Amino acid sequence: MTSGLRIAALCTLLVCASAVVAYTVLLLSVSVSPCAYSMSRTLLAVTGLDSYIVSCADEASTVELLSSDGGRAKTTATGGPIVTDLLLCGKPNLPPNAFPVNLQCCPPMPASEPVNFKLPDPSEPLRTRRPAHVAGAEYMAKYERAIALMKALPRSDPRSFYQQANIHCAYCTGAYRQVGHPELAVQVHYSWLFFPFHRAYVYFFERIAGKLLGDPGFALPFWSWDVPEGMRMPMAFVNSSSPLYDPLRNTRHAPPKLVDLDFMGAEKNYTDEQQIIHNLRIMYKQMISSAPLASLFLGQPFRAGDSDKPGPGSVEMYPHNTLHVWSGDISRPNTEDMGDNYSAGRDPLFYAHHANVDRIWEAWRHINNNTFHVDFKDPDWLNSSFLFYDEEARLVRITVHDILDIEKLRYAYHGVSLPWLNARPPTTPNVNVKKGNTSPRFIRFPVSLNVAQTIEVRRPHMLRNKPKKRIQGEVLVVEHIVSDGTNIVKFDVFVNAREYEKVKPSGREMAGSFVCLKHNDMDGSLIGKGLNSTMRIALDEILEDLGANEDDSVIVTLVPRHGNVRIGGIKIDYIIGE
Numbered sequence: 136m137t138s139g140l141r142i143a144a145l146c147t148l149l150v151c152a153s154a155v156v157a158y159t160v161l162l163l164s165v166s167v168s169p170c171a172y173s174m175s176r177t178l179l180a181v182t183g184l185d186s187y188i189v190s191c192a193d194e195a196s197t198v199e200l201l202s203s204d205g206g207r208a209k210t211t212a213t214g215g216p217i218v219t220d221l222l223l224c225g226k227p228n229l230p231p232n233a234f235p236v237n238l239q240c241c242p243p244m245p246a247s248e249p250v251n252f253k254l255p256d257p258s259e260p261l262r263t264r265r266p267a268h269v270a271g272a273e274y275m276a277k278y279e280r281a282i283a284l285m286k287a288l289p290r291s292d293p294r295s296f297y298q299q300a301n302i303h304c305a306y307c308t309g310a311y312r313q314v315g316h317p318e319l320a321v322q323v324h325y326s327w328l329f330f331p332f333h334r335a336y337v338y339f340f341e342r343i344a345g346k347l348l349g350d351p352g353f354a355l356p357f358w359s360w361d362v363p364e365g366m367r368m369p370m371a372f373v374n375s376s377s378p379l380y381d382p383l384r385n386t387r388h389a390p391p392k393l394v395d396l397d398f399m400g401a402e403k404n405y406t407d408e409q410q411i412i413h414n415l416r417i418m419y420k421q422m423i424s425s426a427p428l429a430s431l432f433l434g435q436p437f438r439a440g441d442s443d444k445p446g447p448g449s450v451e452m453y454p455h456n457t458l459h460v461w462s463g464d465i466s467r468p469n470t471e472d473m474g475d476n477y478s479a480g481r482d483p484l485f486y487a488h489h490a491n492v493d494r495i496w497e498a499w500r501h502i503n504n505n506t507f508h509v510d511f512k513d514p515d516w517l518n519s520s521f522l523f524y525d526e527e528a529r530l531v532r533i534t535v536h537d538i539l540d541i542e543k544l545r546y547a548y549h550g551v552s553l554p555w556l557n558a559r560p561p562t563t564p565n566v567n568v569k570k571g572n573t574s575p576r577f578i579r580f581p582v583s584l585n586v587a588q589t590i591e592v593r594r595p596h597m598l599r600n601k602p603k604k605r606i607q608g609e610v611l612v613v614e615h616i617v618s619d620g621t622n623i624v625k626f627d628v629f630v631n632a633r634e635y636e637k638v639k640p641s642g643r644e645m646a647g648s649f650v651c652l653k654h655n656d657m658d659g660s661l662i663g664k665g666l667n668s669t670m671r672i673a674l675d676e677i678l679e680d681l682g683a684n685e686d687d688s689v690i691v692t693l694v695p696r697h698g699n700v701r702i703g704g705i706k707i708d709y710i711i712g713e
């Protein structure tokens with residue numbers, strides 16, 4: 136942004152402030168390095184902002200106020216909901232060695248226009264999804280029968296397992312283009328579309344299964360990898376003669392192997408007891424420490440006209456992504472089936488995995504120790520829409536707004552305890568940075584993350600202290616994370632860890648991981664190649680636990696774990712509310 140534009144943005148803010156409208160929908164980006172310009176004190180007084188942010192700075196030079204739900208406000212003339220249209224579904228961008236070679240994953244064309252979604256009749260039986268590990272043989276046998284029936288349908292039938300699996304491919308490989316912006320891809324990962332899209336997907340899948348079974352109360356099993364008893368691949372999926380079996384899985388991860396929610400290719404030598412503790416602490420971090428607000432949990436706004444993958448929410452990156460990779464066949468070039476977007480839907484485990492991801496969204500909403508656990512109210516989110524074939528093989532347009540109340544959708548989750556609620560990670564002894572004992576070297580961004588990089592990021596304290604009640608959270612932002620998308624990317628972010636090697640994945644100083652599955656280059660007609668995304672990590676609880684609340688700066692170490700990635704910058708932002 137040029138200085139002029141920055142000032143223009145600030146002036147827009149001033150109008151809002153004087154109209155007694157809080158900083159709810161505006162983005163203010165004020166760069167203060169170098170100290171190139173200043174604002175009049177009068178203007179500053181109106182904004183309530185401290186002169187710090189416009190008068191002088193250091194390398195942590197950008198202060199960016201985000202909207203109250205943590206989302207980036209609309210800054211361009213584009214915007215509006217993401218809308219998909221079958222007429223704008225074309226060739227997918229598949230990774231090398233994908234199979235079949237000429238896979239086309241758009242759904243069959245309908246005989247007539249799509250119909251708008253209608254909620255099921257309230258008198259329908261409530262489908263209660265049960266955890267796979269305790270659902271019982273009869274319950275799992277029903278799912279097995281349903282998959283067998285779906286697999287028996289002709290491939291041209293949109294309700295067939297083949298077509299159902301292709302839905303994920305179509306929405307995740309750039310096959311769908313945005314209505315009004317055909318040069319841009321619809322992508323349902325790494326943004327606020329992740330949870331609602333997958334909810335709708337699993338909803339229709341479940342109803343198709345129920346219809347084929349002749350059982351209107353049929354409910355999917357969910358793979359409750361977040362509770363110790365569910366931290367193994369459910370047994371029903373392991374029998375090689377079952378329709379629930381998929382030969383393209385990691386054979387080392389069959390039961391009794393416990394899931395590793397931080398998995399990225401390398402096996403760790405933990406005992407089961409240690410693995411469970413790590414997993415629970417990771418759940419705590421992703422559900423509570425890192426997810427105090429909608430945008431940090433659900434993902435960043437993605438509007439019509441935007442390039443895709445603006446930034447994922449905490450749980451999408453892990454454990455969701457890491458479990459995809461944990462499940463897939465690591466000996467295959469694309470970790471098929473579960474480990475790549477184009478093929479993940481081919482494994483019946485996918486639907487049990489995503490039923491649990493959906494349950495986790497419900498759990499997040501009901502964690503009542505934080506009043507900010509509420510969904511977006513942004514109309515661009517609420518009106519984004521997807522297309523699915525329903526159980527009658529009718530093409531249906533469903534919006535995010537349609538799917539926010541699962542009771543109205545006539546399903547529920549069998550109660551499962553949330554043991555991770557009490558698994559707040561402890562600090563690691565003797566690794567915490569003390570003042571003066573570390574000297575991070577200067578980093579010139581963008582930097583290729585080939586080796587660990589440590590940087591001191593300044594916290595704009597004075598701003599923090601001024602509009603205190605409006606600040607909802609302090610966030611570390613790792614910007615312009617760029618890769619060519621040809622490999623899975625994972626890097627870890629440590630805070631105030633002098634010896635990060637001593638910190639376990641579940642340790643308090645490990646603030647978060649960026650985890651991204653492959654995203655192949657778009658073809659020449661599309662804007663946006665590979666990956667260009669942003670990671671946001673809530674800092675408040677971490678700094679509190681590390682005793683660093685009053686520090687002027689945070690020492691951040693980025694550690695590459697998988698894939699090649701370039702980082703454009705790093706800064707600290709505040710999310711501002713009413």
Ligand SMILES: [Cu+2]
Nearest residue numbers: 455459479489
């Ligand atoms: Cu998934």
